[in-house]
Amino acid sequence: xxxxxxxxxxxxxxxxxxxxxxxxxxxxxxxxxxxxxxxxxxxxxxxxxxxxxxxxxxxxxxxxxxxxxxxxxxxxxxxx
Numbered sequence: 001x002x003x004x005x006x007x008x009x010x011x012x013x014x015x016x017x018x019x020x021x022x023x024x025x026x027x028x029x030x031x032x033x034x035x036x037x038x039x040x041x042x043x044x045x046x047x048x049x050x051x052x053x054x055x056x057x058x059x060x061x062x063x064x065x066x067x068x069x070x071x072x073x074x075x076x077x078x079x080x
Contacts, residue, residue: 013041
């Protein structure tokens with residue numbers, strides 16, 4: 001994957017959560033990015049860009065984290 005593809009994925013994730021908190025699954029559906037990739041993007045931005053708002057575990061043992069957007073620092077783009 002090229003760096004421009006990575007930046008495009010990052011932009012898609014940021015756009016998806018800009019209006020309201022969403023689960024990783026919802027972000028994946030909105031953007032068409034696999035859940036594992038969305039999770040990695042969120043983890044990489046975790047300290048500067050996003051905070052965990054809440055989480056749930058469904059009857060199948062799948063954990064869903066909700067994220068609330070915060071100010072995204074430009075340095076986060078360089079890490080991704």
